[in-house]
Amino acid sequence: MHTFEFIRPKNPAQAIAAAAKAKTAQQGADIRFLAGGTTLIDLMKLNVETPAQLIDINRLGLDKIEATPGGGLKIGATVRNSDLAHHPTVRRDYSVLSQAILSGASAQLRNMATTAGNLLQRTRCVYFRDTTMPCNKREAGTGCSAITGTNRTLAILGASEQCIATNPSDMCVALATLEATIHVQGRKGSRTVPFADFHLLPGNTPQRETMLEPGDLVTHVTLPPPVAGSRQVYLKLRDRVSYEFALASAAVVLSAAGGNVTRARIALGGVGTKPWRSPEAEAVLVGQAASDSTFRKAAEAALRDAKPQSENAFKVELAKRCLTHALRMATAA
Amino acid sequence: MPKRKSGEPRAVGAGTSTVSRRSFLVSAGTVGIVGAVDAADVTGQSRAADPPGTADRRGTVALMLRINGKEHRLRVDPRTTLLDCLRETVALTGTKKGCDHGQCGACTVHVNGRRVNSCLSLAVMHDGESITTIEGLGTPEALHPMQAAFVACDAYQCGYCTSGQIMSAVALLKEPCGSDDADVKELMSGNICRCGAYQNIVTAVQQVRRTA
Numbered sequence: 001m002h003t004f005e006f007i008r009p010k011n012p013a014q015a016i017a018a019a020a021k022a023k024t025a026q027q028g029a030d031i032r033f034l035a036g037g038t039t040l041i042d043l044m045k046l047n048v049e050t051p052a053q054l055i056d057i058n059r060l061g062l063d064k065i066e067a068t069p070g071g072g073l074k075i076g077a078t079v080r081n082s083d084l085a086h087h088p089t090v091r092r093d094y095s096v097l098s099q100a101i102l103s104g105a106s107a108q109l110r111n112m113a114t115t116a117g118n119l120l121q122r123t124r125c126v127y128f129r130d131t132t133m134p135c136n137k138r139e140a141g142t143g144c145s146a147i148t149g150t151n152r153t154l155a156i157l158g159a160s161e162q163c164i165a166t167n168p169s170d171m172c173v174a175l176a177t178l179e180a181t182i183h184v185q186g187r188k189g190s191r192t193v194p195f196a197d198f199h200l201l202p203g204n205t206p207q208r209e210t211m212l213e214p215g216d217l218v219t220h221v222t223l224p225p226p227v228a229g230s231r232q233v234y235l236k237l238r239d240r241v242s243y244e245f246a247l248a249s250a251a252v253v254l255s256a257a258g259g260n261v262t263r264a265r266i267a268l269g270g271v272g273t274k275p276w277r278s279p280e281a282e283a284v285l286v287g288q289a290a291s292d293s294t295f296r297k298a299a300e301a302a303l304r305d306a307k308p309q310s311e312n313a314f315k316v317e318l319a320k321r322c323l324t325h326a327l328r329m330a331t332a333a
Numbered sequence: 334m335p336k337r338k339s340g341e342p343r344a345v346g347a348g349t350s351t352v353s354r355r356s357f358l359v360s361a362g363t364v365g366i367v368g369a370v371d372a373a374d375v376t377g378q379s380r381a382a383d384p385p386g387t388a389d390r391r392g393t394v395a396l397m398l399r400i401n402g403k404e405h406r407l408r409v410d411p412r413t414t415l416l417d418c419l420r421e422t423v424a425l426t427g428t429k430k431g432c433d434h435g436q437c438g439a440c441t442v443h444v445n446g447r448r449v450n451s452c453l454s455l456a457v458m459h460d461g462e463s464i465t466t467i468e469g470l471g472t473p474e475a476l477h478p479m480q481a482a483f484v485a486c487d488a489y490q491c492g493y494c495t496s497g498q499i500m501s502a503v504a505l506l507k508e509p510c511g512s513d514d515a516d517v518k519e520l521m522s523g524n525i526c527r528c529g530a531y532q533n534i535v536t537a538v539q540q541v542r543r544t545a
Contacts, residue, residue, distance in 0.1 A: 006394060006411040006457050034458070041414070041453050042434050054411075056458060082447075086509055106523020107508065108501065109435060111447045112454065242522035 002050040008059065012185055012217055015055050020187045020215030027138060027207040033057045033217065035078050036112040038105075039122050047131050048138055062116075062219055065089070071225035077116035077218050081171065082107065084115060093226035096251050099234035100174035100269075106243050116218040119172060119182065119198065120210065123165035124245055126150060136162045137206040151309040153247065156316055158273035163206030164309060166270060167199065168245045173269035174234055176277040177251045178223050186216040199274035227263065230255045235326040236269070237318060246270030248319040250326035254285075261285045261294070268302060271319045278302040281323065295327040296320070396460040400425065401469030409456050415449075416440045418456035419466060427467035427496045431525070438524035441497040441504075442466050448504035450523075467496035470503065478544070479503050482537040490528035498524045502538045506545055514539065 009015040015033065022031035032040060032051040035058060043049040062076040065087050073089055084090055085101035105113065127133045127145040134142040146154055146164050155166045172195075180195040193211060200208055212218075236249040249269035255262045264285040268276040281302040288294040299320035306316045393408040400423060409418055416433075419425045419442065428451060431439030435453040442451045443465040471477035476484070479502050489495040501524045510516050517538050518531070526534065 001412045003392065004411060006455070034455075036453075037455065037458065038435055038450070038453050041455065045434065054455075058458060082508075106438065106450075107505070107520050108438060108441055108448045108450045108523045109453075112449050242519050 001044050002047065002052075004044075004051055005053045006056065007053055008056045012057075012060050012062070012219060015057055015060060016185055016187065016215045016217050018053070018055050019217065022214040025212040025214050025216055026209060029214075031055065031214075033116075035114040035117040036080070037117075038109050038113045039117060039120070043122060043129070046129055048129055057217070068222055073223040075115050075221045075223070077220055078114045080111055081105070081113045081115070081118060082110040085110065094174075094178055094223055094232070096177060096232035096234050096253055097171065097174040097223075099232070100170040100236075100249075100251060103234060103236040103249070104170035104245075115171075115221055118169055119175075119218060119221070121167070121169045121172070122209075124168050125154060125165040128165060137165055137202070137209075140205070140207045147309065150311065152311040153245065153270075154309055154312060155273045156271050156306040156308045156312060156319070157268070157276050157303075158201050159307060159309075160202045160204065160206070160273075162204055163202035163273065165202070165206065165273060166245075167272060167274050168270075169275060170234070170236065170246065170249060170269055172199070172275035173249055173251045173267045175221065175223075176267035176275045177232075177253045177265035179265065181222045181224075182218060183220045183222065184212065184216050185219050186213060190219075195275075196277055202273050227253065227255060230263070231330040233326045233330045235322055235329065237322050238270075248315055248322040250319075250323040252323075252326045252330045254290075254327065254330040256290050256331060259289055261288055261290050264298075266298070266302065266323065268319055268323065271306070271315055280304065285327075290327075290331040292324070292328065295324045298327065299323040394457050396457055398423075398456070398459060399461075399463045401465060407456070411455065411457050413456045414452055415442070415444075415454040415456045415459060415464070416451035419451060419464070422456075425466050425468050428500075429493055429496055431494065431497075436525070437494070437497075438501060439494050439497040441500040441524065443500060443504060446504075446507070448501050465500075467500060470499065477503065478541050479506075479537070482540045483534070486533045486537040486540060487530075488533040488537040489526075489530050494524060494526045494528075498526065498534055502534070502541070505538065506542060512542075517542075 007018055019031050022029050031053045034054045034056050058078055063078045064076045065079055066074045068074050081101050085098045091098050125146055127135045128138050133145045136144050144163055154164045175195050182193045182198050184191055198210055231254050233252045236246045238244040238246050246269045248271050251267045253265040264282045266278045266281040281298040284298040284301045302323055303316050303320050308316055394411050395408050398405050405423055407422055416430055419428050428442055429439040431437035433452045435450045440450055440452040441448050445463050471480050479499050505520050510520050514535050517535050
């Protein structure tokens with residue numbers, strides 16, 4: 001691990017001022033915010049991340065979960081994943097989020113990992129984590145080792161010729177269906193970002209993963225009021241039953257009346273280069289009978305643009321069955 | 334040999350005829366580290382860390398950890414993980430280093446009562462916080478119920494993962510957890526046992542849960 005200066009600001013303004021001196025807020029940033037550390041310290045040990053300064057944001061009071069005046073929920077940046085998953089309001093009104101978080105990592109890691117840290121969770125692509133190998137995400141312009149290499153777990157949706165790395169987060173898949181809003185404070189004040197706009201597709205700049213600029217501090221995430229009567233499911237398929245990243249996962253928030261789907265929010269995990277909301281599947285579902293044939297059509301629509309790599313063609317069918325089964329669970333009596 | 338309280342500095346070279354292999358290795362290792370990287374269990378003033386590339390002897394940071402109920406005023410390189418701080422600086426070697434990347438759980442300790450992977454946390458992040466390690470749970474004469482259950486149920490073979498397993502299991506008792514074996518397995522999945530003692534670990538945890 002490279003040496004760094006450890007900085008503990010007294011308030012968010014100090015944290016932002018310190019971070020604003022960074023050349024980038026993306027891969028290879030010279031200044032990093034430190035929250036739970038479960039991703040960042042891991043990558044610093046591998047020399048994938050080599051910040052010269054670490055700004056500890058754990059004591060800025062960003063660790064609260066509060067009701068919003070509009071009936072939604074405000075989740076602080078440094079709320080631990082375990083506290084979020086077990087919060088009574090989350091369990092009752094946003095259970096897809098609780099299910100998703102509890103399906104990820106281990107109890108120890110969930111006690112450390114934070115809301116904002118999970119938003120910024122990095123890919124598990126083995127080439128990204130190995131500084132001896134070319135990787136466009138880690139070092140722009142060096143090439144993608146995964147396209148011609150080991151790619152069984154990598155993305156089939158949203159990839160480019162530069163990068164096929166999967167976004168590994170479970171929490172983010174749930175937040176996509178809940179249409180969360182991300183609140184950012186930066187040099188020029190505060191702004192809000194719809195969840196769908198927060199993560200970027202790799203395109204020709206896979207080293208840019210989010211819209212964050214130097215000095216931008218995610219302060220909290222808000223959820224809109226819960227949708228009354230909606231059924232919520234997070235289904236995760238993986239190589240072992242626990243403590244493993246998804247090969248495919250599906251988050252479903254579904255409302256039905258008289259046997260017909262009236263509202264659907266669908267997102268997939270483990271298959272996309274970003275948390276993968278599927279408006280295509282949602283469009284197929286709404287107004288149709290909540291039946292296996294409808295669910296299968298929705299899954300076909302969600303994976304229509306899938307482009308598998310040499311080792312992961314199986315993920316196309318796996319993701320379809322995952323979504324179909326999640327929809328079945330969400331409509332079961 | 335005389336018993337040493339957890340976290341007390343060890344006398345080096347004293348009574349070599351009664352020094353066990355374990356205590357010798359711990360003592361030698363501690364002195365070596367203190368000499369080499371200036372990480373020490375001392376009271377000192379905070380200094381700003383140095384830019385990359387400068388010598389380790391400067392740039393250490395001061396912090397206080399309350400470990401197993403006792404205050405430790407330490408100076409460490411900011412890169413020092415909580416795990417390395419416990420093992421190398423404070424000489425509490427009951428907490429084990431397995432993968433060092435948060436994948437095996439051998440390094441599990443409690444911070445303010447909650448279980449964490451000490452390998453993925455920097456010591457300086459925990460200034461002023463309370464840490465509990467396996468040394469703080471029980472003593473050979475008065476085992477913690479979970480330690481006793483692990484012995485009674487034969488819940489280990491080589492023992493390397495055991496302190497992490499026990500720290501996880503003790504924390505689990507205070508967490509939301511269903512009553513089935515499957516629930517225990519799910520919440521213990523962050524602790525890998527290469528010997529494969531899982532079934533007996535579940536038995537030990539369930540035994541303590543039933544009597545708790």
